[in-house]
Structure formats: C-alpha cells, structure tokens
Amino acid sequence: MSKKHALLLMLIIPLIALGSTGLHVILSPSLSFNSFQAVSNSYKPSLEDLNRYLSVPAIFSGGMEIYLGKSRLYVNMDLRQEFSDYLTGEWFTNLPLSKTSFLPEVDMNFPRLGYFERKDENSLISLGRRKLSLGGSTYSFVLSNTLPYFDHLWIELNGKAKSGEYLYNFFAISSDRTVSGGPKTLLGHRFGYMNDNLKVTFGEENLVYGVYPDLQDIGPFLIYHHTYQDHSNVTATIAAEVRIDRVVAYGEFTLDDFRLESEGENSNPTAFGWVAGFLWRISDGKPYSGLKLNESEHEIRDKTLLQDGGLRVRMEHYHSTTYLYNRGTNIGKFTYPYRFNVLHLDFWPVITGFFGFPYGPDSTLTLIGIEYESQSVSLKIAAELLRIGSITIDSPYSPPFDAEWYGPKKPITTSFILTGEGLYAANRNTTLFVAGKLTFSKKVDFWINIGFIRMFSLL
Numbered sequence: 001m002s003k004k005h006a007l008l009l010m011l012i013i014p015l016i017a018l019g020s021t022g023l024h025v026i027l028s029p030s031l032s033f034n035s036f037q038a039v040s041n042s043y044k045p046s047l048e049d050l051n052r053y054l055s056v057p058a059i060f061s062g063g064m065e066i067y068l069g070k071s072r073l074y075v076n077m078d079l080r081q082e083f084s085d086y087l088t089g090e091w092f093t094n095l096p097l098s099k100t101s102f103l104p105e106v107d108m109n110f111p112r113l114g115y116f117e118r119k120d121e122n123s124l125i126s127l128g129r130r131k132l133s134l135g136g137s138t139y140s141f142v143l144s145n146t147l148p149y150f151d152h153l154w155i156e157l158n159g160k161a162k163s164g165e166y167l168y169n170f171f172a173i174s175s176d177r178t179v180s181g182g183p184k185t186l187l188g189h190r191f192g193y194m195n196d197n198l199k200v201t202f203g204e205e206n207l208v209y210g211v212y213p214d215l216q217d218i219g220p221f222l223i224y225h226h227t228y229q230d231h232s233n234v235t236a237t238i239a240a241e242v243r244i245d246r247v248v249a250y251g252e253f254t255l256d257d258f259r260l261e262s263e264g265e266n267s268n269p270t271a272f273g274w275v276a277g278f279l280w281r282i283s284d285g286k287p288y289s290g291l292k293l294n295e296s297e298h299e300i301r302d303k304t305l306l307q308d309g310g311l312r313v314r315m316e317h318y319h320s321t322t323y324l325y326n327r328g329t330n331i332g333k334f335t336y337p338y339r340f341n342v343l344h345l346d347f348w349p350v351i352t353g354f355f356g357f358p359y360g361p362d363s364t365l366t367l368i369g370i371e372y373e374s375q376s377v378s379l380k381i382a383a384e385l386l387r388i389g390s391i392t393i394d395s396p397y398s399p400p401f402d403a404e405w406y407g408p409k410k411p412i413t414t415s416f417i418l419t420g421e422g423l424y425a426a427n428r429n430t431t432l433f434v435a436g437k438l439t440f441s442k443k444v445d446f447w448i449n450i451g452f453i454r455m456f457s458l459l
Contacts, residue, residue: 022064025060027059027060027454028094028294030450030452032092032447035446037090038089039088045083045340045349047352049087051146052437053087058078059081061077062076063077072117074113077111078294081094082105083109083342084343085098111129112148113129113298114130125156130295130298130300131298132152134302135250136248139275139356141320143355143356144355145299152171153171154169164196165195166192167193167303168189170188170189172218173336175336176338178339182210183209184210185207185213186206186207188205189203190204191203197244198242198305199239199241199304201238203236204224204234204236205235206234207233207235208231209331210332233334236254239253250279254274255271258272265401269323269401269405271322271323273356277317278315279313282312285311286373286374286375288308288374288376290375290378290428290431291423292423292431293435309373314367314368316365316369317364318357318363318367319363322391327397334355336354338350354393362388362392363387364387366384367382368382376424376425376426377425378422383416384418384419386416387412387413391407391408391409413442418437418438422435434450435449
C-alpha cells in the first residue's frame, strides 16, 4: 500500500467511527430528443449549448458523504458523455458513446459538485463547488443558479429579534484565472431583516480583477464603494419581499453605475437591472421530498418568504439596461468563464456566462410560471418572453457612450421560450423525470429528456 493510500485511510477511518460516512452511486439513464443538428469541428460552443448539454443527466455518478455532527462533506464524480462528442453527434441516449471509436468517451471536466458545509439554526457555512442563488425570483441580478457551479465560500448568519430576525450573508467566488487573464474574484455581502410578512435586504458586490483580494477587499463589513480601489468593479443591491395573505410580492434592484449631472460624457454611463414579481399560493401542500437532478439537489439559496409545496403561480418582469455588467476590460466584466478540455472541437473552448441575470445587458424578460409540489410530485412550467437589444457584453465600452442607456437598443430580437420539468418519486431512492425546452425565435428549436434516477447507498 502506498503512503498516499495509507494516509487517506487514516483520515477516513476515524470519520467513519465518529460520524456518519457513506458511499453512494446514482444511475440516471435517459432518452433525449431534440432539433439540433451535429456541428463541425470548427464550431464554437455557446452557453446555450452548455446548458442543453448539462440538462441531460450523467448516466452514472458516485461519491462520498461524511457527517460529523452539524458538518457535512460531499464529494461527487460523474460519468458523462464527452462534451464535444455530444455536440458533433446526434445522440438519443446519455450513454458515453463516441462517433470515432468503439470505446466510450467520457467527459473529463469534473468534478462539478463537491463541498464542505456546516449548518445549524443560526448559521450556514459552505466551501467548495455548487450552485448558488439569491432571492425569491427565478433569476437574480447578483447570483443565479443557471450556471453549472461557482467555486465559493458562503457564510449565512441570522439572529432572533423581538419581531423577527436579522440576516447577514457573505460570499466569495473565484473564477478560472487561466481564462480570465488573471485572478478574478467576486465578493459580496448583504444585511437584512425578516419576519413572517416582510423581508428587506441591502448588499454590495465587489468584483476584484487582475489582482488578488487584500483585507480592504475581503472585509465583510466594509462599504466596498468607499474603499476607492483600482481593479475593482462595485455594484449595490436592494431587495424586498412582502406577504399579503396568500401572495408574496418581491423585487430586486442592482445598481452598477450612476452618472451624476456633474460628471462628464466620458464617465461610465448609468447601468442597472431590476425585477418585480409575485407568487400566488393557490393551494397548500407539502414540499417535494424525492430525488432531484444532482446539481439542483445541492443548490444554496438564501432565506425567503416563499413557501414550497402546493399549487403556485408566479409572474415576473426583468429589465437590464444597455451597459449593465460591462467594463472596458474583459476581466472587469461581471462574467464567469468556464474552460473545457474536449476531443473534437477547439482543444480548450471557453464558454462565458453571467454571475446574475442569464440574458445579460440590454434585455427585458417577462416570465409566467406554474408550479405544483407534493411529497412525491414536482411539476414546473414557465413561459418567457425575451427581448434582447443589439448591445452585448462584447460590444465596445468606451466614450462616447449612447445617451439612451435604458434600452433595449434596436434592432431587437424577440424570443418565446417554454420550459418544463416533472419529477415523480416512486420511492425514496427512485425518481422518474421528464424535462424539456421549446424556443421560438429566428427558428424553432426544442429538446426533451426522459429517464429515471436511482440511488444506491453503499457501506
């Protein structure tokens, strides 16, 4: 036995004795149908390609959980069809088949999930890789769960008061420095108050780029804007939720820049994003308790007034102004890049998404959703009307800026998007699922996945 293996056993055996440790295996065979044609080797994959690829579950995943009191360590590895093989072939199954070999070709860009957390009634600490999101709306202008994962440190604290509780949240997220051209770290904190009928939070986000954060940047109780540092892009966010009987109204406003009248035309233009919406809880019910697709199973979302379970209807409207998230240097933009090692496309393709609102700047979105949950059933259907202007995150960001900064700028591309997901828990270890997406834009595209999830606990 090697020294490395012996050291690993020395670490694990005490944990088995003191805590609760187990190995698990998850099988998720599925069939996939879509309208997308195979691409050539010169193709540059997009964020939509990545999201469609990750909507197909890995046929096999396995890992380890270690519980020690209120602490938990979770490590997961998945066996998934290789990304470029998925795009260059026309597959109807999630088996790791290859178009160039009889042998399977497995995606090597893992793990996508692994973390340590400690949780009790007053705090949550998470360190690792998983999905993160903020607020009760489907998307947030700060952090949304649409990207595959964030490498993060997340801290939540709450303390009881006479009429409710006070909330505090701090997070730090690092991106791939080899892609960004240097270190790129998003730091954020928010303070809030919450009772049974009201939640109000105020927070800041500080994107530190090109340098590693120091104590002025990391300080969780600073006002980031007033540190006046170079290599720093700061935003501020205010959000609120109000319960009125069976309806919860909510909103979020994130300010990126605000040009004063005293500032010249060369100053950064005004840029912000906002969302307003409500959720109507038509009937009560218990939350879904069965298995979910693996990444969403482990997502962190901060406290909200919205209650799971029963039949719910939601409506939301989003607006992001023309210059939101942008800067004159690529590394200073509010974007999160992913780099992939693939076999058939460009050897190291890079796909970039946004920390927050997934459709980026110069866009509006109206969403209507219907959700139903019981202990064994989860159904979600959402219709989105998306309007995207001509200015993108890659458009020039330098004077002279357009005086019409609210957007969206013509010409405008309009899309109608219909998404759905259904889960049925046959028992605690088996779930049937169906998920799909239909997009009407310049052309009609669709995908649908059907399969089941089966978890086996070992040892």
